[in-house]
Each structure stands twice: as C-alpha cells, then as structure tokens.
Amino acid sequence: MNCAIIGSTKIAEVHAEQFIKNGVKEITVISRSVKKRKKMISNIKKKISKKVLFFHSDIKILKKNTYKFICICSKTEIHDKHLMYASKFQSIIIIEKPIISLLKFKYRYKSFLTNIFKKNKKIVVCYPYFYLAKRFKKFCNSTQKIEKLNFEFQTGGKATSKKIFINLMPHALSFLHIFLNKKFIKQKIKITNLVVKKNSWQSSFQIGKMTINLIFKENYKQKTSLKLTVDDLILIRKTKIKKSKFINYIHNNKTNKNKEISNPMEEFYKDLMRNKNNRKFFLNNRNFTLDMMKKSYFFLN
Secondary structure, X not given: OEEEEEOOOHHHHHHXXXXXXOOXXXXXXXXXXXXXXXXXXXXXXXXXXXXXEEEEEOOXXXXXXXXXXXXXXXXXXXXXXXXXXXXXXXXXXXXXXXXXXXXXXXXXXXXXXXXXXXXXXXXXXXXXXXXXXXXXXXXXXXXXXXXXXXXXEEEOOOOOOHHHHHHHHHHHHHHHHHHOOOOHHHOOOEEEEXXXXXXXXXXXXXXXXXXXXXXXXXXXXXXXXXXXXXXXXXXXXXXXXXXOEEEEEEEEXXXXXXXXXXXXXXHHHHHHHHOOOOHHHHHHHHHHHHHHHHHHHHHHX
C-alpha cells in the first residue's frame, strides 16, 4: 500500500507513523516547502522507520501517481482547497478535523460539503476522541443521571479566541457523542453562557436537566491535557514517554490510580483499515461530520 500526506506539520508525522504501523510501504510527503518536507521525512526515519520508501513533491504529483490513501494534514484554512483537489481521485481520503473552517465558510459550509461528499464516497475525518470516550465511559456506571459534566481541554496550540473553538470543538462533540449517547449530537440545547477570550473559549449549555460546561484553552507553553468532571468524579487523561513509547493513561480521583489505555489515534487507524471497503463506515463518518458542523455553527451564531 502507498499513501500521500499533504502537509508537513507535527500531526502529519503522527499520521505517517500510523500508516507505517498498518503496513504502508511507500509515503509521499506533499508540501510547497521543499525544506519542510525533507525535514519531515528525516524526522520520521529517525523516530519510526528507515525501511519505508519516502518521496516528496508538490500537490501536482496526485495527477501523475495513484495512491491508496491521501491524508490531508494542512492548515484548516486551506482544507477546502486540498479537498477539492483530492476528491476527484479514487483514493481513500483521510482529513484532520475540522473538515473545513466555519469561520471561512460560515453558512456556505453545508453546500460545499454536500458537493465534496458527492465527488468522493470514501472521505473520512479523523476523530480519535470517539475511541478515547469509550475508555472514559468505562469509569462511569451510568450516564443517565448526570447532573453536571465539565469537559476541560488544554492544548499547546497557538490559536486564539474563535479559532480555539474551531480547532477543539470537534474533539468535544465527538467525545460527547460517544460518552453520552449517539443521539446527543442531534439534541436541542440551550446555551446559558458563552465567554470568548484571547487564549480561551468557554460555554455552558443545558440538555434536559444536565448542565454541560466546555472549557477550551490554548497555550503553546503548556502540554495537552483533558480533564473530565462527571458530578463528583474527576478523570484526567495524561501521557508520558516510557522506554521511547508514547503511553496514554487515565487518572481517577476517587481511587487515586492510573489506568493505561490504548492510543486513540492507533484505534482510529485500526478501525479504518478494517473498514476501508465498508461503505457504512464512511457513511457514518460523513453523517456525524455534517451533524457536528451544524452543531458547531449553532455555537458560532
């Protein structure tokens, strides 16, 4: 199998690692900057594998070569351009969340996505928090009687104000979609509070008798962390490097113990590889993406 990765960011390296773990033997890095794509290939070879064949080019290579997978890891603001270019090919397209920027498209997002999904039936947005939510859910006996839920997410990014929302809301909505139930994303909500600052975005809303608080922060000096508070239960996702391996675990405040969990990105790729010929897998991802974008647009307006 082969793949092309559009973008030379850190997350592009993460995707490259997962492709290698899942049997891809040839990777082409696509970027406008020759220096950046060469640097990315060098980093991957040092950290991951020297056995895989690496190439680099600009985006025009997609017209010349055929790829099983095309992975879009460019900046959110140009996702739409890369989707338009890549969707005409028969490749499976993996794209980082969010699929496009609502700040750029506003109400036009739906018509754009409808057109894109018609062109290519095998587009999948990467939502690793689907899988992370399943791990958190095991710590809760029931989600039916929750009175208050806080989802506090801190990342090391450099986005500000509404761009923080654009970057992190897909994580929150995909997490809650699994943690609460799959009807959550379609439920009517009542926003009771909204505070947007330079380095944070916060909102409170009601679903029935349950209050949900979303707290997003970005600070390039801080490590990524997730803190979930469910009434009096506090669960914190933490990471560490152990024997050169990236370890994920959840800390439980009631037991004061850590439980190691699988890497959500690894779970996403395993699921993708199992279902790469399964039409329903792509259809479910598409439907959630449309619902998630609709809900996100509601928060923005």
